[in-house]
Amino acid sequence: MSPPAPALHPALRGRLTAGDAVVLALSLAGLVALAVQLWGADARPDTALVRIDGREVLRLSLAEAGQYAVEGPAGTTRVEVRDGRIRCVSSPGPQHLCERAGWLSHAGEVAVGLPNRVSIEVLGRNRRFDSISY
Amino acid sequence: MRLFTFAGRRRVAALLGCVFALLLAACEKPDPLQATRLLVFGTVVDVATWGVTPKPAQAAFDELRTAFESWHREWHAWEDSPLSRANRAFAAGAGAALTPDLLRLVSDARAWSQASNGLFDPAIGRLVALWGFNQGERPDAPPPPPQAIAELVNAHPSMDDLTVDGEQLRSRNPQLWLDFGGIAKGYAVDRAIERLRARGVQNAIVNAGGNLRAIGSKDGQPWRIGVRDPRGPGVLASLTITGDESVSTSGDYERHFEWQGVRYHHVLDPRSGYPAIGAVAVTVVAESAEKADVASTVLMIAGPTEWRALARALGVTQVLRIDESGQVELTPALAARLHWEVSPPPTLTVVPEP
Numbered sequence: 001m002s003p004p005a006p007a008l009h010p011a012l013r014g015r016l017t018a019g020d021a022v023v024l025a026l027s028l029a030g031l032v033a034l035a036v037q038l039w040g041a042d043a044r045p046d047t048a049l050v051r052i053d054g055r056e057v058l059r060l061s062l063a064e065a066g067q068y069a070v071e072g073p074a075g076t077t078r079v080e081v082r083d084g085r086i087r088c089v090s091s092p093g094p095q096h097l098c099e100r101a102g103w104l105s106h107a108g109e110v111a112v113g114l115p116n117r118v119s120i121e122v123l124g125r126n127r128r129f130d131s132i133s134y
Numbered sequence: 135m136r137l138f139t140f141a142g143r144r145r146v147a148a149l150l151g152c153v154f155a156l157l158l159a160a161c162e163k164p165d166p167l168q169a170t171r172l173l174v175f176g177t178v179v180d181v182a183t184w185g186v187t188p189k190p191a192q193a194a195f196d197e198l199r200t201a202f203e204s205w206h207r208e209w210h211a212w213e214d215s216p217l218s219r220a221n222r223a224f225a226a227g228a229g230a231a232l233t234p235d236l237l238r239l240v241s242d243a244r245a246w247s248q249a250s251n252g253l254f255d256p257a258i259g260r261l262v263a264l265w266g267f268n269q270g271e272r273p274d275a276p277p278p279p280p281q282a283i284a285e286l287v288n289a290h291p292s293m294d295d296l297t298v299d300g301e302q303l304r305s306r307n308p309q310l311w312l313d314f315g316g317i318a319k320g321y322a323v324d325r326a327i328e329r330l331r332a333r334g335v336q337n338a339i340v341n342a343g344g345n346l347r348a349i350g351s352k353d354g355q356p357w358r359i360g361v362r363d364p365r366g367p368g369v370l371a372s373l374t375i376t377g378d379e380s381v382s383t384s385g386d387y388e389r390h391f392e393w394q395g396v397r398y399h400h401v402l403d404p405r406s407g408y409p410a411i412g413a414v415a416v417t418v419v420a421e422s423a424e425k426a427d428v429a430s431t432v433l434m435i436a437g438p439t440e441w442r443a444l445a446r447a448l449g450v451t452q453v454l455r456i457d458e459s460g461q462v463e464l465t466p467a468l469a470a471r472l473h474w475e476v477s478p479p480p481t482l483t484v485v486p487e488p
Contacts, residue, residue, distance in 0.1 A: 051171075054171065117173050130352075133341075134362035
């Protein structure tokens with residue numbers, strides 16, 4: 001005696017097996033998970049990158065508060081992460097442009113200290129602006 | 135029952151294959167936006183391209199890095215460079231041969247100087263140095279003595295003092311010292327865009343220290359440009375660009391120092407020898423980065439009653455000017471496309487077409 005036919009649309013009956021359905025369901029679930037991981041996280045940027053002379057020296061999660069120091073050609077630049085934001089606490093330079101950039105929390109926001117060749121940038125795809133005139 | 139028949143297994147394998155192929159394709163597809171940040175030219179240069187694969191994009195970035203570094207070496211007004219050597223020759227009454235780029239800068243600067251009634255004056259390098267704005271690190275020192283400022287203003291060096299003598303340039307005025315700070319970034323951005331285009335890059339932004347030019351689009355989507363809030367941490371307003379346009383902002387928050395509670399910024403008025411007063415920031419949208427750069431500097435120097443006439447003289451129609459009291463003035467052409475990013479938007483005056 002044959003088993004009862006699965007409840008499928010007549011057009012699919014006999015073409016899609018239970019195994020196919022399982023694989024399809026798993027694939028879809030996987031794609032959803034990937035989409036959430038790849039795009040969902042950008043709704044709230046969670047990573048900042050600190051570079052010296054274009055070279056990555058720190059990759060920081062904005063979810064974990066902390067204070068860090070990096071060494072550049074002009075001395076030490078101190079950065080702080082708190083409440084999902086990052087800022088330049090101190091950096092050598094006459095104008096303190098790095099510090100004056102304040103807290104960075106949006107994707108694409110940047111603080112730069114030229115003498116120490118340091119840049120701090122919040123990562124993310126959903127940048128509000130492609131470029132800033134300042 | 136068996137879950138997978140033989141035919142079923144083949145189908146499962148095919149399906150899995152498709153899923154992996156899709157995932158791989160997704161992984162391999164490069165980001166259409168390629169970007170780099172160069173700490174060159176004494177400033178930050180951001181370059182972005184759209185629709186260029188990583189390898190040619192990196193090659194273009196490398197070319198621009200080399201170019202900006204060589205322009206910096208060539209055009210530096212004070213460190214040993216072809217320009218500083220020419221400046222020393224002018225001061226000694228001797229002639230100097232310039233590089234092709236420097237000759238073009240001189241010729242462009244002379245035209246802008248004439249069009250702006252002398253408000254744009256790259257010949258006042260000695261005044262820039264007197265104020266200490268020629269160095270990366272200005273020592274913590276008071277503003278220069280008024281007597282020294284007056285002497286340089288009265289010597290009145292200008293672009294008209296330069297004369298062509300065969301293949302050499304000479305200056306009639308020994309106080310002339312060329313400093314292309316008010317035009318070099320714009321000029322360099324325009325040359326950088328030319329180099330990108332020569333490589334077949336159609337969609338790009340080059341931003342040198344806040345002076346930017348955008349060409350093309352992002353797959354039909356315009357480039358989104360923010361204008362910095364001169365007194366706040368973020369973006370004051372924004373606009374979109376498709377095709378080819380430049381945006382430049384001059385502000386008193388750029389190079390400056392404070393002494394006894396007074397802010398002294400780097401945009402010097404050649405008429406007084408002191409930092410320009412009246413405006414805290416001027417943004418200009420124009421067809422080239424050089425024009426936007428020069429115009430934003432000139433309109434920062436021009437007073438509240440003269441800036442519209444000067445905008446007309448320079449041929450710019452899109453201007454945003456913010457004065458010391460926070461009053462915002464802008465031209466109709468820019469008002470039509472500017473989007474305020476602060477809430478509430480500032481009280482603003484749309485002035486008649488310049």
